[in-house]
Amino acid sequence: MADFVIIPDAACSMTADLRERFGIPDYIRTRITWPDGSNHDTTLDWEEISADDYYLSMREHKALYKTGVGSIDAAAEVFERYLKIGLDVLSITLSTGISGTFSVFTKAAEQLKEKYPERKVIVVDSLRYGHAITQMIIKATEMKEAGSTIEEVAAWIEANRNCFHQMGVMDDLFFLARTGRVTNFKAFFGTLVGVNAMGDYSREGISEVLAKIKGKKKALDATIEYLKRTVVDPEDQIMFIGHTMKQDAADILAEMVKEAVHPKEIIIGRVDMSCGANIGPGMAVVFYYGKEASEGLAEEKKIMEEIANAK
Numbered sequence: 001m002a003d004f005v006i007i008p009d010a011a012c013s014m015t016a017d018l019r020e021r022f023g024i025p026d027y028i029r030t031r032i033t034w035p036d037g038s039n040h041d042t043t044l045d046w047e048e049i050s051a052d053d054y055y056l057s058m059r060e061h062k063a064l065y066k067t068g069v070g071s072i073d074a075a076a077e078v079f080e081r082y083l084k085i086g087l088d089v090l091s092i093t094l095s096t097g098i099s100g101t102f103s104v105f106t107k108a109a110e111q112l113k114e115k116y117p118e119r120k121v122i123v124v125d126s127l128r129y130g131h132a133i134t135q136m137i138i139k140a141t142e143m144k145e146a147g148s149t150i151e152e153v154a155a156w157i158e159a160n161r162n163c164f165h166q167m168g169v170m171d172d173l174f175f176l177a178r179t180g181r182v183t184n185f186k187a188f189f190g191t192l193v194g195v196n197a198m199g200d201y202s203r204e205g206i207s208e209v210l211a212k213i214k215g216k217k218k219a220l221d222a223t224i225e226y227l228k229r230t231v232v233d234p235e236d237q238i239m240f241i242g243h244t245m246k247q248d249a250a251d252i253l254a255e256m257v258k259e260a261v262h263p264k265e266i267i268i269g270r271v272d273m274s275c276g277a278n279i280g281p282g283m284a285v286v287f288y289y290g291k292e293a294s295e296g297l298a299e300e301k302k303i304m305e306e307i308a309n310a311k
Contacts, residue, residue: 002120004088004150006140007078009101010042011094012133013242013272019044022141028078028091030101030274031068035061042067042274051270055245055281062174065277069100075108079121083112088120088150092136092157094274095127097205122154125161127205130275131240131287132164138238162203162293166242167226169196169219169249172282198222198308200300203293210297210304220253223286224260225307230290230300234261239288241268245281257286 008014009028019027029041035057040048057063079089091109093102102125109121126133136157143153170176176197196219198211213219239257243250254266271279294300 002086002088002150004090004120004144005082006137006144007082007089007091008133008137009091009093009105009274010044011099011101011129011272011274012044012092012137013130013240013269013275014044014134014137015269016045018134018267018269022138024137024141026078026081028070028075028105030070032273032277033066033068035063035065042272044272046273049273051273052245054273055276058175058276059172059245059281065273067099067274067277069104072104072108072111075105076111079108079112080116083116083119083121086119089122090140090150090154091121091123092126092133092140093123094129094133095201095205096125097127097202098129098278120150122150124154124157125205126157127161127203128164128201130166130271131242131269132166132201134240135164135238135287135289136161160289160292162201163232163289163291164287165200165230165290165293166207166285166287167198167200167223167230168241168253168283168285169216169223169246170199170279170283170285171196171216172280173197175278175280198226198304200226200297201293202297203295208297210301211308213308216249220249220256222304222307223253224256226300226304227257227286227288227290228260229303229307231261231288232290234263234288237263237289238265238267239263239286241266241284241286242271243268243284244271244276244279246284249284253284253286263288 105123199207199209241254
């Protein structure tokens with residue numbers, strides 16, 4: 001059985017310490033255009049601009065950063081680093097619901113088949129973003145260390161990706177409105193001053209607004225109630241609190257999650273620049289593994305409606 005490496009793209013929010021901890025040797029940069037029109041690589045370690053400066057520019061000046069998928073050749077170059085030393089590659093990408101990254105990486109894998117016929121590059125669409133991909137990578141690493149093959153790991157992710165959830169507070173809606181990357185948003189937009197849009201992932205890999213709740217405390221309470229009603233085996237999970245520029249809310253949410261469901265570990269981290277460009281500075285959410293998302297998020301909408309009406 002050939003050994004393999006796990007290579008995500010730059011939308012996984014895995015900082016250098018997390019990549020080292022979970023044995024991720026590399027990742028594939030995509031592209032981002034800054035407000036001044038200059039083009040840059042999206043990176044996970046904030047080499048060219050600090051996370052604070054990045055999100056501060058968005059909050060104070062509504063600075064627009066535009067993301068792109070990168071090139072086939074750039075993805076192939078990273079894959080080839082490992083193929084040529086005898087390793088197969090499992091690549092987990094940003095959701096096809098919001099990006100063309102999966103298509104680009106798949107073409108890069110096809111491009112390398114003839115040159116490395118004995119090697120494998122398997123590209124998996126996460127249908128998620130940010131720390132949800134981090135959680136998939138952690139599971140993939142655990143399975144790999146336990147002896148699972150690359151095919152078994154890829155199959156598990158594809159079978160379970162709709163079990164990864166997000167829920168939390170979102171109080172700066174300018175960037176979500178601009179990008180249109182959240183479904184069911186226009187129905188809420190325009191009535192959301194001082195209100196948090198509460199959303200989760202759909203089966204199609206797009207975030208969908210499930211409810212609007214006024215006030216941070218009520219929104220955080222609703223987050224915990226939704227978490228309790230949708231989570232599976234929290235004590236076995238490493239959960240992530242991902243935020244853009246809401247450290248205080250992230251700290252509070254982490255304590256609430258810890259008290260409510262007692263996960264194995266909670267890690268607080270910044271959302272990466274690639275995802276953050278389309279989210280803006282107003283988000284703090286918990287990422288976790290739970291019940292499989294229902295068709296059209298029908299069950300999740302019902303749950304959130306009950307929670308919202310009880311507040």
